[in-house]
Amino acid sequence: MNNDDVIQVSNISKHFGKNAAVQDVSFSVEKGEIFGLLGPNGAGKTTLIRMMTTLLHPDTGQILINGFDTQTQGRNARQQFSVTGQTAAIDQDLTARENLMIFARLSGLGIPAARSRATELLKAFDLVASADQTLETFSGGMRRRLDLAVSLVGKPTILFLDEPTTGLDPRTRAQMWQVIQSLVATGSTVLLTTQYLEEAAQFADRIALIDHGQMKAIGTPDELTRRVGGKRLRLQVTAAQSLKAAQVILQKTEMNPVQVSERTLTVSLDEGEVGQTAALLQQFDEAGIALSQFAIEPPSLDDVFLQMTVGKN
Numbered sequence: 001m002n003n004d005d006v007i008q009v010s011n012i013s014k015h016f017g018k019n020a021a022v023q024d025v026s027f028s029v030e031k032g033e034i035f036g037l038l039g040p041n042g043a044g045k046t047t048l049i050r051m052m053t054t055l056l057h058p059d060t061g062q063i064l065i066n067g068f069d070t071q072t073q074g075r076n077a078r079q080q081f082s083v084t085g086q087t088a089a090i091d092q093d094l095t096a097r098e099n100l101m102i103f104a105r106l107s108g109l110g111i112p113a114a115r116s117r118a119t120e121l122l123k124a125f126d127l128v129a130s131a132d133q134t135l136e137t138f139s140g141g142m143r144r145r146l147d148l149a150v151s152l153v154g155k156p157t158i159l160f161l162d163e164p165t166t167g168l169d170p171r172t173r174a175q176m177w178q179v180i181q182s183l184v185a186t187g188s189t190v191l192l193t194t195q196y197l198e199e200a201a202q203f204a205d206r207i208a209l210i211d212h213g214q215m216k217a218i219g220t221p222d223e224l225t226r227r228v229g230g231k232r233l234r235l236q237v238t239a240a241q242s243l244k245a246a247q248v249i250l251q252k253t254e255m256n257p258v259q260v261s262e263r264t265l266t267v268s269l270d271e272g273e274v275g276q277t278a279a280l281l282q283q284f285d286e287a288g289i290a291l292s293q294f295a296i297e298p299p300s301l302d303d304v305f306l307q308m309t310v311g312k313n
């Protein structure tokens with residue numbers, strides 16, 4: 001831990017009855033980081049966020065937010081952050097602009113400043129055209145954008161986001177990330193959970209991988225993928241009907257299990273196997289199997305996730 005740590009989680013545990021939802025988890029988040037909490041369903045991510053945001057008391061351990069203890073200085077700790085996923089606080093009978101105005105006024109802004117902050121956020125979230133409609137007319141994605149906009153009214157220095165992009169279309173997800181990144185560029189810190197590993201690899205500075213309430217790994221996306229090590233062979237057959245034959249050839253040559261997804265086959269290569277992959281190309285050629293992709297790649301965050309977590313079952 002150092003002076004730049006804005007979130008410090010030390011030896012946190014939480015049980016629900018006999019179920020250990022979080023077990024002795026420790027990590028810290030530095031100012032200006034985008035920190036991703038990843039893990040399979042039921043891993044304990046939401047429980048951790050609820051404890052960090054003072055909604056739930058840990059059984060043991062300590063959480064400091066900007067130095068304030070969430071248990072003994074809850075009020076001060078709460079003033080340090082904003083959290084999304086509280087759409088319940090948004091009034092459905094009001095327009096997007098009116099909702100933003102209310103939150104801006106509640107955060108202490110005067111009327112002109114509140115008005116300009118509302119306009120700024122409506123623009124950032126591409127809600128200008130619908131700004132003066134009541135929320136009944138809003139799609140799910142528009143509501144989520146407004147939810148994030150509302151949580152940004154007070155320009156929070158720490159922002160907690162529980163699955164901010166789940167279920168959003170690619171354009172809306174890109175918009176969300178743009179706003180998150182521009183917030184971080186002004187010195188804010190973001191802690192988020194996401195189920196999209198690609199997103200985490202692309203945008204998070206560091207990732208903590210949680211499974212069964214335990215911390216399995218922590219580091220930059222590169223550090224985590226290096227930990228898994230090795231190389232992956234990824235190939236794509238041009239015609240779906242040659243998939244089975246390609247799988248048979250690949251499995252005969254490679255020791256590790258071949259994963260199949262649509263027209264793509266992936267297999268991890270053991271030490272020394274990389275050199276043998278050229279011979280594979282010849283076998284595919286002889287079998288008349290056309291390939292549209294053939295690549296030897298470093299592991300992805302998906303591979304890290306699959307190797308380091310077991311999930312519920």
Ligand SMILES: Nc1ncnc2c1ncn2[C@@H]1O[C@H](COP(=O)(O)OP(=O)(O)OP(=O)(O)O)[C@@H](O)[C@H]1O
Pocket residue numbers: 016019020021039040041042043044045046047048
């Ligand atoms: N209020 C509660 N009462 C009882 N058990 C709970 C409660 N909240 C969470 N749990 C249990 O604690 C464990 C962790 O749940 P949590 O919601 O934190 O996981 P998660 O990683 O956020 O999962 P998901 O990705 O599915 O949202 C699960 O086994 C869950 O069933």
